[in-house]
Amino acid sequence: MNAEYVLTLSCPDRPGVVAAVSGLLAARGCNITDSQQFGDQTAKRFFMRVQFTAALPQDELSSAFAGLVPEFGMDFKLRDLSVKPKVLILVSKFGHCLNDLLYRVRSGLLDIEIVAVASNHPDLRPLTQSYGIDYHHLPVTPETRPRQEAEILALVEHYQVELVVLARYMQVLSEDLCEKLSGRAINIHHSFLPSFKGAKPYHQAHDRGVKLIGATAHYVTSDLDEGPIIEQEVARVDHSHSPADLVAIGRDVECVALARAVRWHAEQRVLLDGHKTIVFPR
Ligand SMILES: Nc1nc2c(c(=O)[nH]1)N[C@@H](CN(C=O)c1ccc(C(=O)N[C@@H](CCC(=O)O)C(=O)O)cc1)CN2
Numbered sequence: 001m002n003a004e005y006v007l008t009l010s011c012p013d014r015p016g017v018v019a020a021v022s023g024l025l026a027a028r029g030c031n032i033t034d035s036q037q038f039g040d041q042t043a044k045r046f047f048m049r050v051q052f053t054a055a056l057p058q059d060e061l062s063s064a065f066a067g068l069v070p071e072f073g074m075d076f077k078l079r080d081l082s083v084k085p086k087v088l089i090l091v092s093k094f095g096h097c098l099n100d101l102l103y104r105v106r107s108g109l110l111d112i113e114i115v116a117v118a119s120n121h122p123d124l125r126p127l128t129q130s131y132g133i134d135y136h137h138l139p140v141t142p143e144t145r146p147r148q149e150a151e152i153l154a155l156v157e158h159y160q161v162e163l164v165v166l167a168r169y170m171q172v173l174s175e176d177l178c179e180k181l182s183g184r185a186i187n188i189h190h191s192f193l194p195s196f197k198g199a200k201p202y203h204q205a206h207d208r209g210v211k212l213i214g215a216t217a218h219y220v221t222s223d224l225d226e227g228p229i230i231e232q233e234v235a236r237v238d239h240s241h242s243p244a245d246l247v248a249i250g251r252d253v254e255c256v257a258l259a260r261a262v263r264w265h266a267e268q269r270v271l272l273d274g275h276k277t278i279v280f281p282r
Pocket residue numbers: 166169170171172173174178187188189190198199220221222223224225226227
């Protein structure tokens with residue numbers, strides 16, 4: 001049974017990239033099952049995602065793609081799709097996104113391995129342990145944040161975490177931690193960014209009298225709520241909805257946007273293009 005791989009790459013935009021990649025694969029008897037590419041004319045950069053089956057081992061394929069680097073100056077990543085990404089979830093008191101992700105994984109709807117959950121509160125330990133997953137209660141204050149963040153990093157190392165998901169984790173991560181988790185930490189913000197950044201976005205939305213509310217899944221950067229956006233979802237509301245109603249409607253929107261962003265990241269469908277993302281859909 002041939003393994004299934006995904007190659008993602010970016011390089012300066014020029015003719016011949018697709019031909020070089022597909023030629024390399026054909027020469028090694030690989031079968032392309034999906035191929036998508038995009039040339040960013042502003043950044044003059046080319047992006048590509050190729051899904052293929054191959055009888056060759058991963059390291060041999062990686063060496064072959066490395067052979068294209070000198071000519072094309074590409075950054076590439078090769079992933080064996082049978083290897084589930086190891087995910088650490090960070091959460092505070094609101095459990096709806098955590099609950100949704102745990103259920104989707106249990107139901108085979110999301111192909112990741114949740115290796116642990118960490119929180120600055122004890123509240124979601126029973127839910128997490130009902131799925132047989134480790135729960136780490138890591139209280140934090142402004143004074144203890146450096147030590148608490150070191151504990152988070154120790155979990156990342158211990159569990160060999162490939163993706164950290166902030167599923168309504170209500171603490172701002174330091175610049176140092178953001179750098180260490182760059183491109184592998186996804187947050188769900190409970191507004192349709194760039195509107196209503198920061199804490200209490202539903203109250204801001206109610207005060208503004210908006211007719212649509214939303215949620216935004218984005219990579220975490222040290223600039224609060226400014227990270228590259230992966231996915232957004234919205235819901236229609238009206239004058240009759242109280243702030244509490246908006247919070248309730250928003251829960252479902254947050255769960256949908258976050259689950260899609262995590263799945264697309266896990267399937268290597270999200271490529272960083274400066275402060276933005278390119279998402280190659282299914
Ligand atoms: N470096 C970053 N850290 C975090 C981000 C981010 O974009 N960059 N997103 C947040 C989540 N979030 C909004 O989506 C958010 C969380 C918390 C706050 C906030 O002001 N928190 C207060 C404490 C609040 C409390 O204790 O309940 C604070 O940290 O002082 C704003 C936005 C996750 N982290």
